[in-house]
Amino acid sequence: MTKAALQKGEIFLSYYGDDFTGSTDVMESLALNGIPTALFLKAPSQEEVASFRLKNQISGSAERLQAFGVAGISRSLTPLEMDHELPGIFEHISKVPSRFFHYKTCSTFDSSPGIGNIGHAIDIAFRYFPSGIIPLLIGAPSLNRFCIFGNLFARVDGVTYRLDRHPTMSRHPVTPMDESDIRRHLAKQTKRKIHHIDLLALEKSEHLQIDFIKKLSIEEGEYLLFDTYTEKHLRNVGKLINRFSLEQRQLLVGSSGIEYALCHYLQENGQLELPPSPKSPAKVQELIVVGGSCSPPTKIQVEWAIAQGFADIRLNTVKLVNPEQAESEINRAKQLMFEALERKQSLALYTALGPDDPSIDATNKEMSRLQRKGIPSSAVLAGTQGRLLREVMEKTGKRRVVVAGGDTSGYVSRALGIYALETLMPIAPGAPLCTAHSHHPDFDGLEICLKGGQNGKQNFFGSILHGKGIS
Template sequence: MADKMLLSFYGDDFTGSTDVMEALTLSGIPAALFLTPPTHDELKIFRLKNTKTDIAAFGVAGVSRSMSVSEMESELPAIFEKLATIPTKYFHYKVCSTFDSSPRQGSIGRAIDIALEYFPSKWVPLLVAAPALNRFCVFGNLFARVDGQTYRLDRHPTMSVHPATPMDESDLRLHLGKQTNRPIKLVDVQTLESSKVAEIFTRQLISENNVPVVLFDALHNEHLSVCGQAIDALNSGERQLIVGSSGVEYALGDLLKSDAVSGYSIPDNIDTTEQVIVIAGSCSPGTKRQIEYAIEEGFEAIKVNTAELADALSTEKEVERVATKALYALQNNRDIILYTALGPHDDDISKTKEILDNKGISANAIGKQLGSVLKKLLNEYHSSRVVVAGGDTSGYVSRALGIYAFELLAPIAPGAPLCTAHSTINAFDGLQVALKGGQNGDDQYFIKVKNAGTSQKQVI
């Protein structure tokens, strides 16, 4: 471990955090993702399993996107305080490339204000666009492409009607302005056509005393490079706070490389697997299509009764039912999918919510028990590769398996890579785990995860 690492980050949700680790690693920067903030001593002895190398960047998978403002004010300071003890050139508060947030939940503005107390900076670069993920920012407005069509975010079929943080404003300056009183400036696409002009213009914007947030447009990777050059040129040598999607890492990747990590890359060849276990806690349309495609390809699909799973009176019985059925399928050489819902319109979603509300049971109980089911399966049947769909589910499943860190093994789909797990439980140490958010990956994603290893070029 170097005396000063290149970058540390905190991801505001679990699967989005793997996105940053992937971007760093593919840029040639060895990185790891931890579930809790590591200490300086822990980082000194940490080694990547696949390459036996030290890391030059690290992050922590968080859940602040689902937190209320009061919860953020209670929990983020302790995390930031620990991360601030590790010297780095940059600290990245990672947000979703669809900017999920509101003044009441997952407030990015409040996170910026809290982060500045621990990572003092003269300005805060904000880079949300990530062309690799089909996210674009033009004249301050955020766009996302889905199913071959690009939508302004306030007209996006999913994000505009998101149940927790509906996006009713695509201009990120106006959207963020509801969450913080800081001035919000813009470096637009026209300015980005010249790297020198972008640097000069940005320097002018940050001359104010009240630490401004400076939003960068980006329509393509060349724009990202210019953004990275401007941000790096204005780095004073002190740690710089940056907020944004994994576009930050794609922008800074080449600039962050040093002699200490030159030539680093992930292995060309990885072991194949005979079977894969999928745990799907996501009810997104994308995950629905992935489940349906996998069923057509011969996967055994087992629906979990979520209400029974969450209720303490019936949990053990439902865990046993699902595990028994899954174990039988595995022993008959079937790939399996354990899923909680088939798309956002599955009738069981509203039924389960009503039951949980009436009994005062937290929905988090479902994720925890899905972790218990997988642990039981893996203890009784060896499988080297697992897929977990759903950000909250990924966190609970990982903790159930004693996993404390991940490293990139192979890219599968942007933002949803195959990882190698570091676990305190020997049986799960080295387990191959693919973590994906609901909207990541094409219809063949589960199949691609299973087939990864035959030829990485075939699955990218």
């Protein structure tokens, strides 16, 4: 936190994450850079922010918050659903004075005019956080995301792909990325003009960068997209955001690259001290993995865990979506979980292995047969996994948990009564191990990781089990 804001007890930054697991990414980037941060599952009141106390103090000695976020779902909403969901949340957040407000998007900019429309979300946010320039920063080198001459690239297994040729994002089932140019992609979602400062301009001196932006003649409420390829570019962007921002409630849009840019700037100017690296928690006897993601990386991670001796507990999803068979399948899975934990064995509870798992098509067909198209199978399955985890841990005691998948993370958190999270230690970029704040005394203080499907390497669950190392 800036020294001046620490003395005043101000909130430096508030944010809304457009999906659940991506919201932890911002919390991690702030906390590890010295800004005490919590992530709330619902928009908190000003009193709740002021009275919140951190359980861990990895950001220094401060227990009080200097930043907070709200884990959202707008990435999966239509514009009409956003109109219902977002105004109340933004109004709540706006009542807590802060230097910046960040609308956090995925670093792969998942969105379309019909689902997760970022342009529409910003039109709503602008009512509560009116700003001059709207900085737009997607690139995050630490996450292997790069914006080069306006085009977004992502690196996977040592190979860098333009986003419209990315093996996963180009065939995303809901928001496939068929355009890598952020300006063209966002132009389908907004009428606001999108300006751009590229790598060549960012390589120039600071005063020439400032002159470049001034010559763009950006009007109120127009976007400024920043290229980002290296950490040096992030530092330059951090300076420019501070230079061209309002002193309060400045609206920012993009990935956690925004937090890294701001923190780099503050640290270089002696306004923020980098805290010591957090201590690794001890290895646990058993880890419970709850897999709701169908991404290729999660498939590899689940298979790795099973090969290492984790109990293999695959849910029969066809039965789970059938009201006549669901309860027996839940009882079967629950018994297997009890037996594994009795043996002191870690376990992997999952619904599918990868996007081509035949159970996905079979489950969708069963849903159609039962004429329950109005209830997404992901919601049914994620809710079941949350219930299973809660009931098992209520009887056997809390254990370290990792959840893979945004929908599943949300349902698990609700099932465990979790209302806020704080960073405990980094495991993989964007997927920290967290400490939970829960209304349920059995789960308050639970060590839990809520990760997106794409995060982490093959041995990610092993890193969580041992509580050390970055996967």
